[in-house]
Amino acid sequence: MMSGAKKKPTWNDLKRTIGGLDRDALLGLVHDLYVAHKENKTFLHARFGLGDDVLEPYKATISRWVCPDVMRNQDYSVSKAKKAISDYKKAVGHAEGLAELTVFYCESCRDFLGFCSVDDEVYFNALVRMFEQALKWIRQLDSDQQEHYLERLDSVHYRAGDWGWGVSSDMSELMAEYGFAEK
Template sequence: MRNQDISVAKAKKAISDYKKAIGRPDGLAELAVFYCESCMNLLGYCGMDDEGYFNALVRMFEQALKAIVALKPDQQASFVVRLERVRSEGHNWGWGDDMDDLVAEYGFAEE
């Protein structure tokens, strides 16, 4: 992991560029969910303690939920499962509650 460029801004710009260029809801959902998964993977390797990084993760988690809601119901399940893993791991870092609230707000909370 030494000398790796960790840039939230570059990752978010790539998603923004995709949205402007193509903007397909399934592609946006994939990129946003992948971003969240990658953030959790990085935390697993590095154990970063950076509030800005966590805030960016939670904001992108919400963007992923917005993209998923725009999909047909039969397209949503796999993305929701992947975000559920992110949310579950988020509890290990103290950010799961924020993600819980977002999941409930977007109607994906388990009954």
């Protein structure tokens, strides 16, 4: 290491610097972050509950990446779709919002697989893992909230028999493991 080289800045370094800002400077910083990247805007809207549907941008991202428009030669990306859920969790992390996003992910995969054949073990494994995440989040909800989400997952599970890769049997095992009897 070169002598005189500075260490990498840390959160504590940044916190000290931000702590010295007055209100206007802090608002200016947040504004600059807000306009710098779409993800920052989405994060802040979700964190503060702004807008009619804070889940909509996350759903749009999920849909784009697990249910792409193949007529426009769009490809799919499990990691980019999952990142939307992770981003929401960091911004807000409400169990009901996470249940909605994970179930929506599964439904988007179902929709894509309904009109497009996919032979990708990673895609199917990610779908099963997301199905399990959905069950985990649903289980955290009040029983009167669970039914709606379980019905939607049942619809995904019903179609899974058409896909192979053991997806349907994996989903059946998960439903039993999480104590949700199949309908």
